[in-house]
Amino acid sequence: MHPASSVIFFTTASGAGFGIMSWLCVAILMGHYTLTPHTIVMGVIGLVLAGAGLLSSTLHLGNPQRAWRAVSQWRTSWLSREGILAVLTCLNFAGILALYLTSGVVLPWMAGSCLVLSLLTIIATAMIYAQIKPVPRWHTKLTVLCYLGFSTSTGMAVIASVSPTRYHVYLAFGGLVLAWVFKLLWWQRASRTSLSHDGSTTATATGLTGFSSVKLFEKPHMTQNYLMTEMVFEIGRKHAARLRQIALLAGGLLPFICLGLAIMTGQTAGFVMLSCVMHLIGVGVERWLFFAEAEHVVALYYGKS
Amino acid sequence: MTMLPPEPTKKLGLVIDLDICVGCHACAVNCKEWNTGGYGNALSDQDAYGSEPSGAWLNRIHSFEAVPMDAQGTPQPSDARIVHFPKSCLHCDDAPCVTVCPTGASYKRAEDGIVLVNEDHCIGCGLCAWSCAYGAREMDRASGVMKKCTLCVDRIYNENLPVEDREPACVKSCPANARHFGDLADPSSDVSVMVASRGGFDLMPEQGNKPVNKYLPPRTKTSRCASQTRDDEVPDLVSLAQNNQSTGILGWLDRTLDAIS
Numbered sequence: 001m002h003p004a005s006s007v008i009f010f011t012t013a014s015g016a017g018f019g020i021m022s023w024l025c026v027a028i029l030m031g032h033y034t035l036t037p038h039t040i041v042m043g044v045i046g047l048v049l050a051g052a053g054l055l056s057s058t059l060h061l062g063n064p065q066r067a068w069r070a071v072s073q074w075r076t077s078w079l080s081r082e083g084i085l086a087v088l089t090c091l092n093f094a095g096i097l098a099l100y101l102t103s104g105v106v107l108p109w110m111a112g113s114c115l116v117l118s119l120l121t122i123i124a125t126a127m128i129y130a131q132i133k134p135v136p137r138w139h140t141k142l143t144v145l146c147y148l149g150f151s152t153s154t155g156m157a158v159i160a161s162v163s164p165t166r167y168h169v170y171l172a173f174g175g176l177v178l179a180w181v182f183k184l185l186w187w188q189r190a191s192r193t194s195l196s197h198d199g200s201t202t203a204t205a206t207g208l209t210g211f212s213s214v215k216l217f218e219k220p221h222m223t224q225n226y227l228m229t230e231m232v233f234e235i236g237r238k239h240a241a242r243l244r245q246i247a248l249l250a251g252g253l254l255p256f257i258c259l260g261l262a263i264m265t266g267q268t269a270g271f272v273m274l275s276c277v278m279h280l281i282g283v284g285v286e287r288w289l290f291f292a293e294a295e296h297v298v299a300l301y302y303g304k305s
Numbered sequence: 306m307t308m309l310p311p312e313p314t315k316k317l318g319l320v321i322d323l324d325i326c327v328g329c330h331a332c333a334v335n336c337k338e339w340n341t342g343g344y345g346n347a348l349s350d351q352d353a354y355g356s357e358p359s360g361a362w363l364n365r366i367h368s369f370e371a372v373p374m375d376a377q378g379t380p381q382p383s384d385a386r387i388v389h390f391p392k393s394c395l396h397c398d399d400a401p402c403v404t405v406c407p408t409g410a411s412y413k414r415a416e417d418g419i420v421l422v423n424e425d426h427c428i429g430c431g432l433c434a435w436s437c438a439y440g441a442r443e444m445d446r447a448s449g450v451m452k453k454c455t456l457c458v459d460r461i462y463n464e465n466l467p468v469e470d471r472e473p474a475c476v477k478s479c480p481a482n483a484r485h486f487g488d489l490a491d492p493s494s495d496v497s498v499m500v501a502s503r504g505g506f507d508l509m510p511e512q513g514n515k516p517v518n519k520y521l522p523p524r525t526k527t528s529r530c531a532s533q534t535r536d537d538e539v540p541d542l543v544s545l546a547q548n549n550q551s552t553g554i555l556g557w558l559d560r561t562l563d564a565i566s
């Protein structure tokens with residue numbers, strides 16, 4: 001699938017934004033602290049990231065001026081649900097901040113509903129991809145776990161950078177490990193999930209199942225078309241392997257070491273900030289690969305087997 | 306409204322005969338021609354006269370090489386054949402392209418099962434094209450909306466056209482009569498009879514979309530054309546030509562002239 005930069009930025013940034021909001025709501029619910037100037041800064045960062053991500057996601061639309069129509073089909077469409085949930089989460093969270101800033105009150109039920117909405121938003125984003133049966137590598141519950149994992153890990157990475165307490169660093173460390181466990185499982189499944197995972201082959205695609213072999217002889221036309229640039233995106237195997245290493249190194253291993261050093265040396269601030277930046281870059285690369293490595297069965301009509 | 310309607314009692318669709326299609330692309334060209342002036346925005350092209358032309362088409366013809374096998378499953382590469390394969394929207398019963406649409410632009414009609422896009426509501430997110438296993442939807446790069454086969458809804462019910470023209474442009478233009486249009490929910494319709502008698506099939510049934518359009522398989526070649534006879538039994542064309550089997554008045558004339566000369 002074509003890795004559109006607006007969508008990569010959207011899923012990474014708004015993922016982190018909703019991760020931050022989720023964690024802050026958890027903190028409020030656990031009564032660990034009421035809002036402080038620090039947490040307000042975090043909250044604003046969360047809102048800005050989520051908002052920027054959502055805005056960027058409209059950039060790849062053919063007719064962004066009608067984007068408001070996308071809230072209408074929540075009964076069947078995950079994209080519609082995602083839009084509604086994202087807006088509701090942001091409103092709910094902004095409400096928590098506004099109430100606190102104006103009257104100094106924090107209502108736990110508001111944090112509760114915001115937490116639920118925020119997690120549902122992340123799940124809805126993931127389901128946009130996980131529901132696509134013609135892309136076998138996306139079509140798994142692991143996709144949802146990966147999105148939840150990276151949202152919470154990047155969210156906590158940002159929180160820990162703003163407020164590098166020991167408690168936050170531990171959580172960031174745990175979140176990082178968990179997110180990468182999900183992703184490694186996803187990669188492992190992806191490596192054994194071929195285009196024919198659900199039984200689709202060039203033979204079933206054309207119905208020429210009674211033959212010993214069927215292969216594309218001529219494409220419909222000599223040049224590219226929308227289907228080919230959008231869904232038959234080709235990435236070299238070597239290229240992909242190297243990018244996976246970069247994603248794992250920048251997004252996982254180096255932040256892991258940084259956070260480990262932060263915990264051991266007590267020199268938290270610098271290390272935590274560095275780990276957050278690297279983690280975000282690594283997740284961006286991971287997201288690029290999420291698209292680039294995903295094969296769509298329509299490729300069977302264009303000579304893939 | 307992107308909820309699928311209850312199963313329509315009428316399912317209009319196409320039946321495409323892979324035995325007959327000659328791969329001339331006439332249906333694709335006529336489809337483009339009709340639909341660029343018909344339903345919704347024009348079907349745009351990009352770099353149309355340049356070196357990398359591309360554009361939105363609702364019907365495309367792929368060609369495949371198929372190698373048959375004998376009863377034991379041994380491939381018969383010298384009998385390989387070309388199968389021309391036209392592909393347009395299959396107007397699926399369980400159309401995922403409809404349910405994923407966030408705006409309600411994509412819908413399936415309850416009255417005849419046709420799957421359409423309301424271009425005034427489409428935001429061009431492309432999700433429906435991702436969800437279609439068959440690659441039947443293409444984004445129009447100029448208008449930023451999704452394009453797909455309309456089953457020529459603006460022809461088949463068009464009372465301004467003579468009755469004989471009220472069928473899809475691609476069906477009308479096929480010079481080989483490889484495309485047929487009708488109601489596939491009615492077991493007595495021509496198309497349903499054709500599907501039943503020729504063993505018509507669904508594309509990628511494993512994807513679970515329940516397509517309405519059906520394809521008819523290429524017929525097996527007769528043994529005269531098969532390679533094992535071709536090598537040792539090359540038909541003697543000269544004696545075939547001299548073989549005087551003609552009957553009727555021409556045959557009599559032929560024999561008489563032969564006798565005279």
Ligand code: SF4
Pocket residue numbers: 393394395396397400401402403420436437438439440441442453514516
């Ligand atoms: S062929 Fe594709 S576009 Fe047409 S109804 Fe089926 S899923 Fe939708």
Ligand code: SF4
Pocket residue numbers: 405406407408409410411422426427428429430431432433434450451
């Ligand atoms: S591209 Fe248009 S028709 Fe397709 S899912 Fe998006 S809004 Fe719906």
Ligand code: SF4
Pocket residue numbers: 332335336337339340363364393394453454455456457473474475476
């Ligand atoms: S039915 Fe009409 S729109 Fe569909 S492929 Fe045929 S000519 Fe094109």
